[in-house]
Amino acid sequence: MRSLNKLATYAALSWTALAALSLAWNVHHGSRQVLEVGRTQARAVLEKDLLLRHWVAETGGLYAPVGPELPPNPYLRGVRDRDITAPSGRRLTLVDPAYLTRRLHELGRRKGLGVSGHLTSLKPLRPENAPDHWEAEALREFERGTAEVSGWAFVAGRRRLRLMRPLKVEADCLRCHAAQGYRLGDIRGGISASVPADPLLEIERRHIVSMSVGHGVLWLFGLLGIAYAVRRLRSSEERRRSREAEIAALLEGARAVLPQRRFEEAAREILRACERITGARSGYLAWAGGGGKAAEKLIREPAALPDAGPGPSFESLRGLSAEALRTGRAVLAGDAVLAPLVIRGQAPALLVVAGKSGGFSEGDLRIVEGFAGLASVALDNSRLLEEVEAHRDELDKEVRLRSGQMQAILDHSPAMIYAKDLEGRFLFVNRSFAEFFHAPPDRIVGKTDSAFLPKAAAERSRESDRKAIDSGGPVWADDRIPREGGDREQLTVKFPLKDSEGRVYAVCGISTDVTERKRLEARLFQAQKLDVLGRLSGGVAHDFNNLLTIIQSYAGFLLKGLPPDSPLRSDVGEVIEAADRASSLTRRLLAFSRDQAVTPREFRPAAAVREMVKMLRRLIGAHIELKLSVAEDAGPLFMDPSQFEQVIMNLAVNARDAMPQGGTLEMEMRNDSPAGGVLLRVTDTGCGIAREALPNIFDPFFTTKGQGEGAGLGLSAVYGIVQQNRGTIEVESAPGKGTTFRVRFPRREPA
Structure with a gap:
């Protein structure tokens, strides 16, 4: 009502202002007309x-x-x-x-x-x-x-x-x-x-008076109209409030229905509210008979509320209840209202209120019908809740099982799986991701890449996030992540996550560590390359060796046929010496190509190394310290001992050439437990090898030394011998940090 009074005040003020403006305009217009006269x-x-x-x-x-x-x-x-x-x-x-x-x-x-x-x-x-x-x-x-x-x-x-x-x-x-x-x-x-001016001003005065009187009368009629409209609005407002009271009663009943899980509790609340609103002295819910004969049977098992007053006899309601159940509509009698509870076209029960002083009105009928609808909802909800509860535990168990399965799949996946929001903050990470960055998942969620990656790597990751969001599909990328012990190569696919309306809300990434695979691919490529070079070198060495044999034979015959004082003997000797050097070169090429004739036998590598110590010291010189660590139980090996000695000699010479100013040469030999073979480790403190040169150090004739300081076949021969005996060789080196060779030979198992 207060708002209606405000509206009436505003309307009266507005009408007054409008009338005043109209009067002012007419007076002004009349004055202009008088002036014009x-x-x-x-x-x-x-x-x-x-x-x-x-x-x-x-x-x-x-x-x-x-x-x-x-x-x-x-x-x-x-x-x-x-x-x-x-x-x-x-x-x-x-x-x-x-x-x-x-x-x-x-x-x-x-x-x-x-x-x-x-x-x-x-x-x-x-x-x-x-x-x-x-x-x-x-x-x-x-x-x-x-x-x-x-x-x-x-x-x-x-x-x-x-x-x-x-x-x-x-x-x-x-x-x-x-x-x-x-x-x-x-x-x-x-x-x-x-x-x-007097006659003109008199005309103007009469005009002002007539306009004032006319506008005053019009203003008064307007106020009367506003008063009439306000009165009608008040009446309408009272009717609206009455209707709102009915709706509020229904809402009160609805609030009573919704929280209740049991129909009996909701029904009692509905009956109390219905009695209070309608002024009835009693009310109850009665179940109809089954078998589809509800309209013919007396409503049975009436359950009057404990605080309800006496109601009409059931015999007196027989006809009314049958009509209500048959039509599905509320029935109004002088002292009772019956409203059916309709659920999916069926009426399983009736809501009955009775005993109102002065009888029930049509408004009461609508209210009772509304409460019957609420009771129908409560009954239907109760049945649905019973069904839901019957399946809830089974569904919860299934959800927990599926959720556990999905979590187990994510956590046991070797790939790093994660999701980030549009701002780059982590929403989820699996166990592999957390272990890779040595942090629990709860310390990762909410942070960005910059908390775990260098600036350049974090910017690359963020750029791939944006590409996945913009493209709307998967984006593949090769990532290099700096870690302690060396960079890790990862193959990453990122794709956007979308909601039900197709809007992107996150980016999911799956990163697989391919460091070992790329390393194996590089080793395979190197092995294939060296195998091709070995075949080429072997063919050339065979043909060249045949030519050298003829040269050496004829040179020997020529030397024997020359007198002792012949000046040609020194020339022939030079030919023989050059042929011998060429023959040594072909033998090393044949060793690299694994096409050299060998005589394998079983031997203990520790004894072979001890026999070579003096020769190794003379070979590397006094300016280099030799440290040996040889396990007596290493081996046995099954290979040509001369090849084993050649591997040690060539690696020692390579180390010596890397330390012209002196240093330390370490040799270790032991059984390699994980691999099941014999490990030979040769480490020097020399100048090291540049990273770009590492892939080519086993190539024939490749050398970092000056011209005339080596043919570049020492490491090639080592590689060929190792491959011929089904072994492996690895190298680690960096400029200024020395070099380590690890050679593994298969161990001869006892028969």
């Missing part, structure tokens, strides 16, 4: 004066008898024939337009006419024609081009409407005014007319 009167006087002036000017002037009221015009003294005598002897004087107009204005003032005129000029010939203040301002306006000036002014203490127009110099005017310097077309003055 005065202007019209003044214009009529001016038009008459100007017309008379033009006629007199066109005729050249008029002659009138001279008398006290019409003396000769002193300003026409220089005009010939100003004064004449008629044949009758009467004396006549010339009357020009200005003189005529002035005499007419003076006559009008003497006669007391309301409208009066006046001739004036800023340079008058007569002092009486001098302008007053208002006329002077009007004359200056004419000089600026204004054609007419009008307005209210006080003349002789009385308010009048004045209107003035300019007078331009014409040919007839120059007879009197040429001496003043006027030229044809100049503005030499003005003629004005003034209208008394």
Whole structure:
């Protein structure tokens, strides 16, 4: 009601303001019309004066008898024939337009006419024609081009409407005014007319009074209309509040129904609310008979509430209950209302209220019908809840099982699986991801890549996130992640996660560590490359060795046939020495190609190494310290012992050449438990090998030494011997940090 009162106040104020604005506009418009009436009167006087002036000017002037009221015009003294005598002897004087107009204005003032005129000029010939203040301002306006000036002014203490127009110099005017310097077309003055204000103001007053009375009556009728509308609105508001009370009652019942899981509890709350709203003294819910004969059976098992009063007898309600169950609609009797509970087209029960003083109304019928609907919802919900509860445990168990399976799959996946929001913050990480970064998942979630990766790697990861979001599909990328112990190579696929409306809300990534795979691929490529080089080197070495055999044989025969003092013996000796060096080179090529004839046998590598110690010390020189660590139980090996010795010698020579200023050479031999073979480790403290040179160190003729310092076949021969005996060789090196070779030979198992 308070809002309705505010609305009525606003409407009354608005109507008052509208009426006031309308009155003000009409008064203003009436004032303008009155002003225009005065202007019209003044214009009529001016038009008459100007017309008379033009006629007199066109005729050249008029002659009138001279008398006290019409003396000769002193300003026409220089005009010939100003004064004449008629044949009758009467004396006549010339009357020009200005003189005529002035005499007419003076006559009008003497006669007391309301409208009066006046001739004036800023340079008058007569002092009486001098302008007053208002006329002077009007004359200056004419000089600026204004054609007419009008307005209210006080003349002789009385308010009048004045209107003035300019007078331009014409040919007839120059007879009197040429001496003043006027030229044809100049503005030499003005003629004005003034209208008394009292009649006009009286018209304006009557207009204001009539408008005020009319608007007052209209305003009063408007207020009466507003009052009538407010009264109707109040009545409508009361009806609305009554209806809202009904709805509130239903809502109260609904609030009672929704929290209850058991129908009996909800039914009691509904009955209490229904009794309280309708004013009934008793109420109950009764179940209908089964077997589809509800309309024929008496409602059985009525359960009156403990606090309910006595209700009507069931026999008296038999016909009403049958009708309500058959039609599915509420039935109103004088002292009872029966409303069926309808669920999916069936009416399993009735809501009955009775005992209202004065009987039930149609409004009560609607309320009871609404509560019956709530009871139907409560009954249906109760049945549904029972079904849901019956399956809930099974569904929960299934959900937990599936969730556990999915979590187990994610946590046991070797790939790193994670999800990030659109800002790059982690939403989820699996166990592999957490273990890779050595942090529990709860410390990773909510952070970004920059918390775990270097700046460049984090920016690359964020860029791939944006590509996946923009493309809407999977994006593949090769990532290199710096970690302790070396960079890790990862193959990552990222794809967007979308909600039910197709909007991207996150990015999922799956990263697989491919470091070992790429390392194996590189080793396979290296092995294939060296195998091809070995085959090529073996073929060349065989053919070259055959040629060397012929050269050595004929050179030997030639040397034997030469006298001891022959100067050719030294030349032939050079040939034989060069052939021997070439033969040594072919043997190393054959060793690399694994095509050299060997005599394998079983031996203990520890004994072979001990026999080589003296030779190794002489080979590497005194400026290099030799450290040996040889396990006596290493082996046995099954290979040509000379090949084993060649591997050690070549690795020692390679280490010596890397330490020209001295250093330490470590040799270790032991059984390699994980691999099940014999490990030979050779480590030096030399200059190391550049990273870009590592893939080529086993290539034939590849060397980092100067020209003439080596043929580049030492490591190639080692590689060939290792491959021929089904072993492996690995190298680790960095500039300035030395080099380590790890050679593994298969161990000969006892028969």
